Amino acid sequence: MVFMYRLIRAKTFRLLTSPLPVPYISRQICSGLLSIRKMNSGKDSVSEDSIPGRGGAGIKLRPSPDCIDRRECRGAVETSSDSLGVRHGSFGKRRSRIDLRSEQRSGDGNSSKFGNKNIPAHVKRSKSGQSYRKPDEGANHVAPFDICLSGSRDSAVLKSLQEMEENQENVEHPIEESGGQGVLRPGMVLLKRYISLGDQIEMVKTCREIGLGPGGFYRPGYKNGAKLRLQMMCLGLNWDPETRKYEGRSPADGCRPPCIPREFNQLVETAIQDAHGLLGKDCTLSNVEDVLKDCTLSNVEDMLPAMSPDICIVNFYTTTGRLGLHQDRDESSESLDKGLPVVSFSVGDSAEFLYGDQRDVNKADKVVLESGDVLIFGGKSRHLFHGVTSVIPNSAPKALIEETRLRPGRLNLTFRQY
Ligand SMILES: O=C(O)CCC(=O)C(=O)O
Numbered sequence: 001m002v003f004m005y006r007l008i009r010a011k012t013f014r015l016l017t018s019p020l021p022v023p024y025i026s027r028q029i030c031s032g033l034l035s036i037r038k039m040n041s042g043k044d045s046v047s048e049d050s051i052p053g054r055g056g057a058g059i060k061l062r063p064s065p066d067c068i069d070r071r072e073c074r075g076a077v078e079t080s081s082d083s084l085g086v087r088h089g090s091f092g093k094r095r096s097r098i099d100l101r102s103e104q105r106s107g108d109g110n111s112s113k114f115g116n117k118n119i120p121a122h123v124k125r126s127k128s129g130q131s132y133r134k135p136d137e138g139a140n141h142v143a144p145f146d147i148c149l150s151g152s153r154d155s156a157v158l159k160s161l162q163e164m165e166e167n168q169e170n171v172e173h174p175i176e177e178s179g180g181q182g183v184l185r186p187g188m189v190l191l192k193r194y195i196s197l198g199d200q201i202e203m204v205k206t207c208r209e210i211g212l213g214p215g216g217f218y219r220p221g222y223k224n225g226a227k228l229r230l231q232m233m234c235l236g237l238n239w240d241p242e243t244r245k246y247e248g249r250s251p252a253d254g255c256r257p258p259c260i261p262r263e264f265n266q267l268v269e270t271a272i273q274d275a276h277g278l279l280g281k282d283c284t285l286s287n288v289e290d291v292l293k294d295c296t297l298s299n300v301e302d303m304l305p306a307m308s309p310d311i312c313i314v315n316f317y318t319t320t321g322r323l324g325l326h327q328d329r330d331e332s333s334e335s336l337d338k339g340l341p342v343v344s345f346s347v348g349d350s351a352e353f354l355y356g357d358q359r360d361v362n363k364a365d366k367v368v369l370e371s372g373d374v375l376i377f378g379g380k381s382r383h384l385f386h387g388v389t390s391v392i393p394n395s396a397p398k399a400l401i402e403e404t405r406l407r408p409g410r411l412n413l414t415f416r417q418y
């Protein structure tokens, strides 16, 4: 107790005496002192997609695996407590490993699948001999985007909660309307409400904490100057929409991307295993004929290979955000050829997600992704066109908003293996 009190007092003192938020200062320091080493300008090798989205052709380069362990930045991120003094990024608290099926049966949305392990040290430092950029040569020096609202009397939070209550009264059967859990296509599995409310809360807090620090959230743009309609942060490796490549550092502040929290990766791996369980045990969940044919394969890993993510792209869509139909194809050709899946976590407001074989919204299928859903597409579906057409306002779980003050909108994390 005494320790907690001292910690909160020290943090409050630092907040009061600091003229700028410390994470912001830290971004400036990072961009000024560390600077970017562009791995490849990509000017002559990248084809441009006409519809805003991800993916594009381009020479596949092995990027630097550098990332910043967030404990390295503790001084920078520890002050990101909210006005209630809640410290973010507190993985490991009140954890219990709950079996997915028993959790779904019991409907206990608060239990956590993250486990109780400490985050092991896996600090990967930048290699010596990097070329450094002068402070004026690169980064935009814009304060990182905060995915949460701050201030206990913030009228936007109150308004959002009120609207949410009204909206949820009008929605009769949100789960049924959005389509059920199961195999959507060969290699494409949707795990409905897979992430417990407790883990969603931790995920938002962790993303907020990391997102306010070096390599945090910014609004990316394409080479032609158009901006994506979302805020983005990359973990593990940085994906640059301008070059459509994985590069060493964030174009926003020149910092190496933060590492992917170990607990996120564990959840990805467990989700893939559970998807294998679905594919193997109950192929009849789907009415897609191809899936039934695929069920004769003895090894479900042929349908949906396992992977260990080293990239996580975190998107935050406000209620007007969206992402055009695109393919995720900037990972290594080895990864793409093997069909290593993209694993997507949705948290916050629901979104309409389109997917299909062509970049044509009229030919695409639609599914509503809700808070806690995990969508996996690999194997034969790895090159699926997909995108987000709209975010459904006030559809997030009320408790999530109350606990985190997540802005109206949707947080999405997509994990991949380079
Ligand atoms: O937000 C989503 O559900 C999809 C995100 C996505 O496709 C991407 O980040 O490449």
Ligand SMILES: [Fe+2]
Binding pocket: 054, 326, 327, 328, 386, 414
């Ligand atoms: Fe994508």
